[in-house]
Amino acid sequence: MIINPKEFYFNNLRYIVRSATEKDAKNLSEVRLQIDGETENLDREKGEAYIDESGFKQIIKDDTESISNLFLVAEVKERIVGFSRCKGNKLKRTSHKVEFGVCVLKEYWGYGIGKNLLKESIHWADSNGIKKITLNVLETNEKAIMLYKKYGFEVEGILKKDKVLSDGNYYNTILMGRFNE
Known part of the structure; x- marks a missing residue:
């Protein structure tokens, strides 16, 4: 699905959160690797x-055509610096939910980019009948856990x-969810 672009300004950094397009594929491949x-x-x-680029083109095409998927990018001066995805499925029993994932280049941490990708994803989900993220x-x-809790995740x-x-040590993964009644 596609959303309208939104501009943000924080700590002297201007960036846009918008839906990914197929021409972003090469840049996304490089950014994800970094x-x-x-x-x-x-x-x-x-x-x-x-x-690779063709893999991202296919993901973007599929996500754009699906009512239960959303692929967003954060762009600074026409350079992608982060992205997020909400991925749903067509199974009737789980069609009410999507899984959210986000990542931002380290040099752009602290500018609210991850937060705004999350907020736009939540707004999209709430506006489109998605009950659970x-x-x-x-x-x-x-920091991410505190952010998610702030936006209603448990x-x-x-x-x-x-x-x-x-470091060779094992760590726990926390499963979180947000339900919109």
């Missing part, structure tokens, strides 16, 4: 589950010793 190498908060290490977050990502469960990070 972000995966900058943080352990995501599921992948750099280069794992790589999605779910997400997974690493237990050590305290802890629904914990996957114990779910991820092994570079």
